[in-house]
Each structure stands twice: as C-alpha cells, then as structure tokens.
Amino acid sequence: MDSSQLLPQSHGSVQELAKELKLDVPQQYIQEHREPTVVRNHSSPFPSIPVIDMNDFNNIRESDKDPLINLRSVCQEWGIFQLVNHGVDKLLIKKMKEEVVNFFNMPVEEKVRYKLLAGDYQGYGQTILHKQDQKIDWADRFYMITNPVHRRKSNLLPEFPPVLRDTMEKYLLELQKLAMYLFGLTGQAVEIDKQEMIDAFDDGMQSVRMTYYPPCPQPDRVIGLTPHSDAAGITILLQVNEVEGLEVKKDGVWIPVSFLPDAFVVNIGDILEIMSNGIYNSIEHRATVNATKERISLAMFFNPKLEADVGPAKTMTTNTGDPPLYKTLIMEQYLKDFFSRKLDGKTFLERMKIRYGEAGTET
Template identity: 40%
Template sequence: MDQCTGPVDMATLNNGKVSERLMGSLPVDSVRALATSLTATDHIPTRYIRPEVESEAVIIPGEDDEDEIPVIDYHKLLDPELSDAECSKLHLACQNWGFFQLINHDVPKEVSQRMMFVIEEFFKLPLDEKLLLKQRPGQPDGYGQLFVVSEEQKLDWADILIYHTWPLHLRTIALWPTKPSTFRDALDEYSMEEKKLANCLLGFMAKNLGLYPAEITGNLENGVQVARINCYPPCPVDRKVLGLSPHSDSSILTLVLQVNDVPGLQIKRNDKWLPINPLPGAFIANVGDALEIISNGKYKSIEHRAVTNTEKERFSIALFHGPEGDGTVGPHPELGEPLYKSMDFESYTNLYLSSKLDGKSFLGRLKLNK
C-alpha cells in the first residue's frame, strides 16, 4: 500500500507529527542517461509509460475563449494610481485560476540569465559527477528524485535538483554544485531576488484577503523557500510519459522560470489540460495548497503537470515559498468556519514529501468532514 493512502499516514497526520525517515524518496536511475540511449523504436521501461497521457483531453490554443491564464503587471501593483485595479485582477486570478503570469517584475534579467545558464551546464555534466551530489537517505536535498514511495508506482520522466535556499541555516551547501563554478553564486542571488518578490506578492494577496502578511506566513523574512530545478529529457515516443505527475503544490506561493524555449507546463481547467506558454521574461506564479488552506478555500491551488518533448530537453526552476519553519498551516479564523485541518508546518511538509503525487489528493486528506 502506498504511504500516501495507508493508515500510517492518517494516524501520523492526526498526531500532528511525521517521522523524518518518511521524507526521503526511493532512489531511481537517471532519466537523462536513459533518454540518451533511446531511439524512437526502443522500448520505454514500463514504469514510465502513462496510458492516460494519450487519452486525456488537451485544450488546443484558440479553441476556447478562456485559454490563457491571467497576466499580472508587477509595476502596476506598485503604482499608487494603478494598484487597486491590478490588485483586483490579482484577487480574481487567485480565486478563479490559481495561476497567473507575472510581468514587469523587478528581478534583474541578468540574474535570471545566469541561473538559466548554470542549470543547463549542470545537467550536461557526466552522470558520475552529478551523482556526487545525490540525495542522502531520508533527506530531499540534492540530485535525484522526489515522491517515489514504492517500487511499483509510475515514475516521472525527469531528473531534478532540490535545495532549501532560505532560511540560510537550512542550506546544505555541501550538496550545491561547484560545476559550473558560478552555480552557487547564481542560485544564491536568484533565490534572494525571488524571495523579495514573493514577499511583496504575498503582501498584496494578504491585503486582498483582508489580512496582514504575517497572518499568512508569520515573519516573511523567515519563511521557508525551496528550489526545485528540473531537467525533462526528450522522449522519442510522443505522449507516452509524463515529466511531472499531476499534482498541486504544498507551498503558499510558487514562482516558476522557464529556462529554455521548450514548453511543457499544463494546468487542469474544466477537466481538460491547458498548455501554458510563458511570456518572455515572465514568471509563472501559482497558489499552493497551504494558501488554499490558510485562505479557507477562498484561493485555489490548481492541479498541474509537465509533459515532455520528442526532440528537445526542457529545463525549469520552481521556487516554493512557505511559512516560517515553526509556523502552522491552518484556516485563518477570520475567514469563516474552518474547512481544513491545522498542523505545524514541519509535519505538513514531511507528510507531503512522503506522499506520491496524485492530483489534489494530499489537500483532500486535510479537509474537514462536514
């Protein structure tokens, strides 16, 4: 029985604590190494084949009047004369979409470009060099995988790097790449710029909910930030694998940067998959499960997935922002009768990391029965 649905999980959830040993993902082989040896006629290992990919409906751009996620202009949020109108757009985006593209943000272009460069260079390294940074037992940080909780479950067509980037004492610097030589500085600078941006956005979201920012995250400066860097190798057979299984994020707010020009992100919209085409220089932002819980359902986290390309590799980096490490995830008391359970953030995070990605099932287990 998978840990995400077994009785141990629910008992642990009710006790409010999750053992650290549950946090680690089972090791799997490098997908990039596998992909480089494949041709269109080769047999893809069974654990990667996802029959649902061929059958599920995907929205073709232009066939629906509402086939683009909202676009929020950061500079308008900051402009005293335009802020109210743009805040209203942000509020509706969080309520009705759970996703939006953020343009005209203040993260310098050169900071993003340096991050994009080191990501692509890292994944070009020989496998034995990347394996020097492999995840340690029971810990998520490093090179490897997440959410693999059984030997039978289907696997994602991706290799990843995962790092706690804030607060500083959570950083496992020994597992941060030194090749290319600029990697650590690039990730440090990029993550700090993203942290400032996320803090500002969360301030506007809190205002829209009638709250103070601290009522969402606690001390904004101590809010946890985690980076997930994704490499989605090409798969020569179209619509057979998934780069990232359908899920919603556990975070309060996620900011995603498309590293190269290969699209792949899709969100669930009206029971169909809607492809997202990032605007040049924009970040894709989305509401996470924690914000849906804290807002007591007023803001919605949205199921999303990543698909692969038959010829080109895709890279992205997602920065997940959560509350203080010793904070609590639970409905704010001023936002109506609670619809979700409350638990400390550490246990909430550990429970999420010990689960298999499966749509919004994680959030479903945190709903109160009415």
C-alpha cells in the same frame, strides 16, 4: 528505501537513458492512462492563463481596489498567472538560466556528487519511489532546501561550482524579495492582515528544484512531472529554455501554458489555499515532454516558517465571520504529513478540510 530503489539499476539518470533510446521506452516510465491535453482549434481556442502586471501595483492609491480585485479573481478562478514587469534583473535571470543549463550539461560523474542519498529527498536524481509499482517521471531533478540557511545540506549548494553557487545565491535573494511582495498583495486581496503574512512567511522555508526533461521517442506515453498541487505558499517558475511543457487542469481539462518572454509563472500552493480559507485555488498541474527537444525549468517554493501555524488566517476569518474550512497544523508537521504520502487515497487538502454537521459542529 536504499538509493538503488530510487533510480533504475543501469542508469544514473533519464538524461543518460534518453541518449541510448531508439524507440521503446522502458515499462517503468510508461503511463497507460494519461489524460489527454486539450486540442486547440480555430473555432474554440483554449484559454490562456491570466497575466498580472506588477506595474499595476506601483503607487497604488487607497481608493483604487481594481488591481487587488483582479488579483483575487485570478487566484480564485485559476490559481496561476504569468507575472510581468516583476523587477528582477534580466541579466541575473539570463545568467541563472545559463548556469542551470551548465549544471545539466556536466558529465554524469560530476552530477552524481549531489545524488539523492538513502532515505533523503534532497539532491540529484529521478522520482523518489514510495511503492514498488510506482511509475517514474521522464525527468531528472535536483531539489534542495535553501532557507533557513542552517537547514541547508553541506554537500549540495555549498559544494556547487563557484559561478553556479554565487549566481544561485543572488537569484535566491531576489526571488525572496519578490515572493514577500506577492504574499503581501495576495493577503491584502482577501483581507489578511499584513503583519500576519509577515509573521508566517518572512524568513520562511524556501526550496528550489531544477528539472531536466529529456526528449522522448514516445512522449504521449510518459509524463515529465506527475499531476499534483504544490505543498507551498506560492511557487515561482522560470522557464529556462524555449521548450514548453507545463500544463494546468482547468474545469477538468489539461491546458498547455505558453510562456511570455521575461515572465515568471506564479502558482498558488496548498498553504495559500488553506490560509485564504478556500478562496484561492491550489491548481493541479503537470509537465509533458517533447519528442525531439529537451526542456529545462527552475522552480522556487516559498513556505511559512517551520514553527508557524498553517491554517485559515485568523484576521480574515475574524473579519468575515466565516468558520475555518481547514485544520491548523505547525508547518513542520504539515510537511511531515504531506511527504509521508499516507493519505488514504485523498489529496492533502482533502485531509486538511474540516467537516461540519447540520448543527454547524465539526465532525
């Protein structure tokens, strides 16, 4: 696939297209069968996603299992939560937000220095097309691998404007520490040995996505980010500006997320669902857009090492005696299979599931 297939011929970005639109959105962005968002009413308000307070885990006693029980329940029932008192410096977060806004405010001629190249999925651009009739998300995004360092593209982060590059490097380090702490807690909550989590995730594959959702004159007819679950262990999302749009699918209904000040939104990805042997929920989510306001977000994805096994955690299945519900793959093969999109109409988690016959043997 060449780069002309990745973006509309006449526009380098949806951001630029949106500046020229008066009413009608081009057909390639129109989603005719978009599922509606639940409507709030006073008699039956929709639920809010749970909140996890990191202070609950400070100096936790061996006998006090309540915070871990609550975390397990949240990850099982919801697969997503807002994280407060997370310890990441507020001034660094503020600076990171400013620099992401500055990136998208650069002239398009500067941003295309980082554009998606033919056959690649890292860089700046729109939805990567896998088939001719695929709809395009109403968003511009910049995606890149940040760890391991030797896998970084030399034309991306190293070539960022100095302030953005330095701020991003500091932010990556802080969130790496936070992610490892969360992996330890989520593993402990389902009795996965701490060393098994460290062996899988320490210095693992990490990536970042900055996303810009322009205003749209027909917001109910487009989608900012197509419904999906994340091919990750966990995702840590920072809401860059005050415009919301993230929605999660709970009990068959799309529920909007209202962000708390200074909170991160953390969601469970496919890999942690697999490692927990199906206890945790890799939640389906999407992004909608606003009629008059832009929305900007910054997501970080944390995965195992590329050479690590991805499968039900051995210490957990040994402890419980439960049979593994998912296959085991090397992380690098897992990513190749996921991004190939050759799933025969199934989700990747469905393809990874092991089927057992009546005699308990794998089919």
